[in-house]
Amino acid sequence: MEITTSWYLVLGALLFVIGGTGLLIRRNPLVMLMCVELMLNGVNLSFVAFAQRLNDIGGQTVVFFVLVVAAAEVVVGLGLVVAILRRRPGTTADDLSTLRG
Amino acid sequence: MVDTLVFLVAAAVCLTGALGVILARNPVHSALMLVMTLFGIAVQFVAQEAHFLAAVQVIVYAGAIVVLFLFVIMLLGVDRAQNLELSLLPAQRWAALAFGSGSLVVLGALIVAVGEPVTGAPSMGGSAAGGENVRLLARSLFSDHVYAFELTSLLLVVAVIGAVVLARKPTQSETPVPEERGDS
Numbered sequence: 001m002e003i004t005t006s007w008y009l010v011l012g013a014l015l016f017v018i019g020g021t022g023l024l025i026r027r028n029p030l031v032m033l034m035c036v037e038l039m040l041n042g043v044n045l046s047f048v049a050f051a052q053r054l055n056d057i058g059g060q061t062v063v064f065f066v067l068v069v070a071a072a073e074v075v076v077g078l079g080l081v082v083a084i085l086r087r088r089p090g091t092t093a094d095d096l097s098t099l100r101g
Numbered sequence: 102m103v104d105t106l107v108f109l110v111a112a113a114v115c116l117t118g119a120l121g122v123i124l125a126r127n128p129v130h131s132a133l134m135l136v137m138t139l140f141g142i143a144v145q146f147v148a149q150e151a152h153f154l155a156a157v158q159v160i161v162y163a164g165a166i167v168v169l170f171l172f173v174i175m176l177l178g179v180d181r182a183q184n185l186e187l188s189l190l191p192a193q194r195w196a197a198l199a200f201g202s203g204s205l206v207v208l209g210a211l212i213v214a215v216g217e218p219v220t221g222a223p224s225m226g227g228s229a230a231g232g233e234n235v236r237l238l239a240r241s242l243f244s245d246h247v248y249a250f251e252l253t254s255l256l257l258v259v260a261v262i263g264a265v266v267l268a269r270k271p272t273q274s275e276t277p278v279p280e281e282r283g284d285s
Contacts, residue, residue, distance in 0.1 A: 003108045011112050013208035022123030024197035031131050041142050052149040057237045060151050068253040072260035074166050078173045079267035085177045
């Protein structure tokens with residue numbers, strides 16, 4: 001049995017779907033951010049698989065930028081979570097519906 | 102043969118970790134399971150000769166981002182268990198089920214439909230051949246994508262400033278934020 005590009009794509013798709021499902025079923029904002037990281041990693045794996053398959057370094061360059069954006073996203077997201085949870089401990093994502101105008 | 106074994110083991114590690122992230126009741130366990138997934142993906146990167154990205158994956162993701170997560174979990178003391186069953190809205194469960202199965206079917210159909218012969222335009226950014234992965238990546242990054250690279254520095258500065266502003270304690274001189282109504 002030979003490992004082909006499709007195997008990596010399937011794994012990436014599974015990670016993406018697991019992350020998306022977790023984003024929907026979890027209400028703790030921290031775990032939701034972790035699920036976003038899972039989705040990003042699934043996509044990164046697909047990019048690297050295509051970079052290898054098409055013999056193009058561009059796919060790996062994109063993964064580099066995704067890493068940077070993910071880091072920035074986590075920094076701002078966790079800052080928001082800290083700011084919200086410090087004022088209202090135990091808040092879940094559903095409780096934030098009070099932000100509605 | 103070795104490739105197959107490496108892929109299967111790393112894939113099992115990735116998927117176990119991913120399921121652990123979304124099923125663990127304690128956020129600390131979720132964060133540790135996330136580390137497991139990230140290491141599995143780093144192994145997959147090495148298997149595809151993306152050596153630099155594998156190193157960055159371990160250093161940035163497992164070393165910095167997950168530590169940041171753990172730091173916030175400990176800082177806020179939200180590391181108590183969340184009851185998965187009770188916390189779900191009724192519609193949420195069905196939405197999650199529909200999204201999970203639906204996207205799985207769509208993605209699986211796409212991958213099967215595309216099949217093995219992945220085609221594409223001829224390489225524009227240089228080959229991704231192993232051996233000098235770092236050199237090729239650096240050349241692509243600092244020649245073709247140099248403006249995007251500089252913009253990421255701007256993005257990181259904005260993120261740092263935003264985090265500082267968000268995490269700052271409000272000073273006394275500022276107008277006090279009105280108390281919330283007791284409906285929470």
